[in-house]
Amino acid sequence: MKLYLTLILLLPLLGSIVNVLFGRKLPRRVVEVLACGMVWGAFASTLLLFLEYRAPARVELLSWLAAFDLQAPVSLYLDPLSLVMVLMITFVCGLIHIYSVAYMAGDEGYVRFFFLLNLFVFAMLLLVLAENLPLLYLGWEGVGFCSYALIGFWYRDERNATAGRKAFIVTRIGDVAFAIAVVWMFRMFGSLSITEINGMGVLMPAGAVTIIGLLLLAGAMGKSAQVPLMVWLPDAMAGPTPVSALIHAATMVTAGVYLLMRMFPLVGTSETVLTAIALTGGITAFYGATCALAQSDLKRVLAYSTISQIGYMMLGVGAGAVTAATFHLLVHAFFKALLFLGAGCVIAVMHHEQDICRMGGLRSRMPLTFWTFLAGAACLAGVPLTGGFFSKDAIMLAVLEKGTPLFYGLFLVGLLTALLTAVYTFRMVYLVFGGSGSVSPPLTGGGEGEGVPSRFITPTPTLPRQGGGRLRVMEAILIPLAMFGLCGGVLNLPDYLGQGWLTGWFAALPGPAAYGGRTPHGVDIIVQGVATCVVIAGFLFVHARYGGARREKAIEAAGAPSVVTLFFRAGWRFDDLYRLLFIRPYGLLARFFWERVDEGGIDDSFDRLAKLLGRAGQGLGSWTTGRVSVYLLSMAAGLAMIMGYLAWMVW
Amino acid sequence: MIVPLVHVLVLAAVLFILGLVCVLVWRRNLIMILIGIEIMLNAAMLVFVGGAARWGTADGQVFALMIVAMTSAEVSLALALVVYLHRRKKTVNADEFSEMKG
Numbered sequence: 001m002k003l004y005l006t007l008i009l010l011l012p013l014l015g016s017i018v019n020v021l022f023g024r025k026l027p028r029r030v031v032e033v034l035a036c037g038m039v040w041g042a043f044a045s046t047l048l049l050f051l052e053y054r055a056p057a058r059v060e061l062l063s064w065l066a067a068f069d070l071q072a073p074v075s076l077y078l079d080p081l082s083l084v085m086v087l088m089i090t091f092v093c094g095l096i097h098i099y100s101v102a103y104m105a106g107d108e109g110y111v112r113f114f115f116l117l118n119l120f121v122f123a124m125l126l127l128v129l130a131e132n133l134p135l136l137y138l139g140w141e142g143v144g145f146c147s148y149a150l151i152g153f154w155y156r157d158e159r160n161a162t163a164g165r166k167a168f169i170v171t172r173i174g175d176v177a178f179a180i181a182v183v184w185m186f187r188m189f190g191s192l193s194i195t196e197i198n199g200m201g202v203l204m205p206a207g208a209v210t211i212i213g214l215l216l217l218a219g220a221m222g223k224s225a226q227v228p229l230m231v232w233l234p235d236a237m238a239g240p241t242p243v244s245a246l247i248h249a250a251t252m253v254t255a256g257v258y259l260l261m262r263m264f265p266l267v268g269t270s271e272t273v274l275t276a277i278a279l280t281g282g283i284t285a286f287y288g289a290t291c292a293l294a295q296s297d298l299k300r301v302l303a304y305s306t307i308s309q310i311g312y313m314m315l316g317v318g319a320g321a322v323t324a325a326t327f328h329l330l331v332h333a334f335f336k337a338l339l340f341l342g343a344g345c346v347i348a349v350m351h352h353e354q355d356i357c358r359m360g361g362l363r364s365r366m367p368l369t370f371w372t373f374l375a376g377a378a379c380l381a382g383v384p385l386t387g388g389f390f391s392k393d394a395i396m397l398a399v400l401e402k403g404t405p406l407f408y409g410l411f412l413v414g415l416l417t418a419l420l421t422a423v424y425t426f427r428m429v430y431l432v433f434g435g436s437g438s439v440s441p442p443l444t445g446g447g448e449g450e451g452v453p454s455r456f457i458t459p460t461p462t463l464p465r466q467g468g469g470r471l472r473v474m475e476a477i478l479i480p481l482a483m484f485g486l487c488g489g490v491l492n493l494p495d496y497l498g499q500g501w502l503t504g505w506f507a508a509l510p511g512p513a514a515y516g517g518r519t520p521h522g523v524d525i526i527v528q529g530v531a532t533c534v535v536i537a538g539f540l541f542v543h544a545r546y547g548g549a550r551r552e553k554a555i556e557a558a559g560a561p562s563v564v565t566l567f568f569r570a571g572w573r574f575d576d577l578y579r580l581l582f583i584r585p586y587g588l589l590a591r592f593f594w595e596r597v598d599e600g601g602i603d604d605s606f607d608r609l610a611k612l613l614g615r616a617g618q619g620l621g622s623w624t625t626g627r628v629s630v631y632l633l634s635m636a637a638g639l640a641m642i643m644g645y646l647a648w649m650v651w
Numbered sequence: 652m653i654v655p656l657v658h659v660l661v662l663a664a665v666l667f668i669l670g671l672v673c674v675l676v677w678r679r680n681l682i683m684i685l686i687g688i689e690i691m692l693n694a695a696m697l698v699f700v701g702g703a704a705r706w707g708t709a710d711g712q713v714f715a716l717m718i719v720a721m722t723s724a725e726v727s728l729a730l731a732l733v734v735y736l737h738r739r740k741k742t743v744n745a746d747e748f749s750e751m752k753g
Binding site: 621622624625626627628629632633636639 | 678
C-alpha cells in the first residue's frame with residue numbers, strides 16, 4: 001500500500017522534473033509519452049491500491065516539519081473519500097493529457113505545458129491525499145500556482161497574463177483565510193493532523209469552531225469560485241482548453257468542496273457554518289446559471305455553468321450530504337471535462353471562433369463531437385437517467401430533508417437553477433450545433449461578443465491544417481468521458497433502486513457524514529419527477545425559441561441585447577463593483593504612496609542629502625593636491641612623528 | 652631557538668625601512684611603489700613568524716599564510732590597475748593621476 005501511494009505521488013512529480021530539466025533536449029514524442037505515461041502509471045497504481053484497499057489507513061512517508069510540538073510529516077491518509085477522488089483525478093487527468101498531446105500539437109511551448117500539467121497532477125494528488133493541514137496547504141498552493149501559470153500560458157498576449165494574475169490574486173484572498181484557520185486550529189488542538197482534529201471537533205467551544213469553519217469556507221470560496229470570490233473563473237478561460245477542462249472544471253476548482261468534505265466532522269458540528277455553506281452554494285448556483293444564460297462565448301458559458309454546479313456541491317455539503325456532494329463532484333468532473341473537451345474540438349474546427357452565435361451546423365460536420373457533447377449537455381441539464389440527474393437529485397433530496405424554512409427556500413432556488421441550467425445548456429447546444437451552418441466566417445479577430453470584450457483569442461495554430469488525425473484523437477477521448485457521464489448514476493443509485501454503491505462505500509466515514517435515506521422513497525420519486533418536469537420545461541422553452549428557423553431570428557435579437565442581458569453577461573457586474581470598491585481606492589492609495597511619499601518624500605530627501613554631501617566633498621577636495629607622491633611623503637612623515645613620540649615616551 | 656628574536660626584529664626593521672625608502676624615493680613610479688609595499692609586507696610577515704617561533708604558537712604562522720594569500724590577491728589587482736592606468740595616459744607616473752583634486 002505504501003509503495004502504491006508513493007508511486008501515485010512520485011510518478012507525476014518525476015514526469016514534471018524530467019520534463020523541465022531535460023525536456024528541451026528530448027524529442028517531442030518522448031516528452032509527450034513521458035507526461036501521459038506518468039499519469040497513466042499513477043492511475044494504474046491507484047487501481048491496484050483500490051483493489052487492495054481494506055480500511056482507512058494513515059501512511060507516513062518521511063518527516064517534514066518537526067519543531068517542538070509542531071509535527072507535520074509527509075503522511076498520507078487513505079479513506080473512501082480520498083480514494084475515489086484520486087481515482088477520478090488520475091483517470092480524468094490521463095484522458096486530458098492524451099487530448100492535450102493532440103490539442104497542443106502545433107504549439108512550441110509543449111515542454112512548459114506538460115511540465116506544468118504533470119506538476120499540477122502531483123499537487124492535486126498531494127492535496128487530496130494529505131493527512132495533515134500543512135501538506136494539504138502545500139498541494140493547495142501548488143495547484144494554485146499551476147493554475148496561474150497555465151491560465152497565462154500564452155503570456156505574450158497581455159490579456160492572458162492579466163487573467164492569470166487575477167486568478168492568482170483572487171484565490172489568494174481565500175487562501176489567507178484558510179492559512180489563518182490552519183494556524184488557529186494548531187493553537188486550539190495542538191495538532192495539525194486532519195484525522196485528530198476531526199476527532200476533537202466536538203470537544204471545542206462552539207464559537208471558535210464556527211469561526212474556523214467560516215474561515216475554511218472563505219478558503220473554499222476562493223478555490224471553488226463561489227460568490228463573492230468567483231470573478232476569476234470566467235477569465236481563467238484564457239488558458240488552453242485542456243487546461244480549462246482539467247483545472248477549471250474537473251479537478252482544482254472542486255478542491256474547496258473537497259476541503260469542506262474532508263473537514264466535515266469538524267465544520268459539521270456548527271449549524272451556523274453549515275447554513276453559511278448551504279447559502280453560499282445556493283446563491284452561487286443561481287448566480288452562475290443566470291450568467292451562463294446570457295453569455296455568447298462558448299467557454300464562458302461553460303465557466304459559469306461550472307460555478308453554478310460547484311454551487312450545487314456546496315449546497316450538498318451545507319445540507320450535510322457529503323456523499324451526495326461527492327457523487328455530484330465525480331459525475332460533474334466527467335461531464336464537464338467532456339463538455340470542455342468537446343468545446344475544444346469545436347473551437348479548433350472553427351479556427352478559434354468562440355462566439356456561439358457565429359457557430360452552427362456543426363452537427364453534420366462533426367457528428368461524433370455532437371453526440372458526445374449532447375451526452376455531456378444532457379448530464380449537465382439533468383436529463384433523467386443520466387449521471388447528472390441522479391447526483392443533482394441526491395443533493396436536492398438532502399436539502400429537502402433538512403426541513404427548515406431556509407432550506408425549503410434553498411430547495412426552490414435549486415429547482416429554479418435546474419430550470420435555468422436546462423435552458424442555457426440546450427441554448428448552447430442549439431446555437432453551436434443546430435442551424436444550417438452557413439455562418440462560419442473565419443474572422444481573424446475572433447468572436448466579438450457584444451458588451452463583453454472577447455479576451456480569449458488564443459494563438460494556437462488552427463487545427464485542420466494537419467488533417468483530421470488530431471481531431472480524431474481528440475474526439476476519441478470524448479467517448480469514455482461520455483460513457484462515464486451518462487452511466488455515472490450507477491455509482492450511487494437512489495435508495496428505491498437499492499443501496500447506492502457510494503453510500504455504502506462512504507458509510508465508514510467518521511462524523512455526521514453518513515446520510516441515510518430517512519425520507520420515504522415516495523418523496524424521492526416526487527423530487528425526481530419534479531426535476532424531470534423542470535428539465536422538459538427548459539427544453540421546450542429552448543426549442544420554442546431556437547428550434548428550426550427561429551434560431552436565426554434569436555441570433556439577430558441577440559445583436560441588440562437588453563439591459564438585463566448585458567447585466568447577466570457581465571456577471572452581474574461584479575467586476576465593475578470590485579473595481580469601484582477595491583481596485584480604485586487601492587490604486588489611489590498606491591499612487592499617493594508612490595508620488596507623494598516615495599518620490600516626493602523619501603527620494604527627494606535623499607537626493608538633497610546626496611547633493612549636499614557631493615558639494616561638501618568638492619569643497620574639501622579643493623584643499624588637496626591630488627598627487628599620490630605628496631600623500632606618500634606625508635604618510636611617512638606622520639609615521640616618523642609617531643615613532644619619535646613613542647621613542648621619547650620609552651626613554 | 653638558534654636565532655634570537657632581536658636579530659629577527661632588526662632584520663625586519665631593516666627590510667621595512669628598505670621598503671619605505673623604496674616607496675619614498677621612487678614615489679612617482681607606480682610600479683616601484685608596489686614593490687616597496689611588497690617589501691614592507693614581507694617585513695611584517697617576518698615579525699609574525701619570528702614571534703611565532705619565540706613563543707612556540709602557531710598563530711603567527713597562520714597570519715603569515717594569510718598575508719601571503721592576501722598579498723597575491725592584492726598584487727594581481729594592483730597590477731591590473733597599473734595596466735589600466737597605463738592604457739589611459741601612456742605613463743606610470745603617479746602624479747599624472749590627480750583627478751581626486753576637486
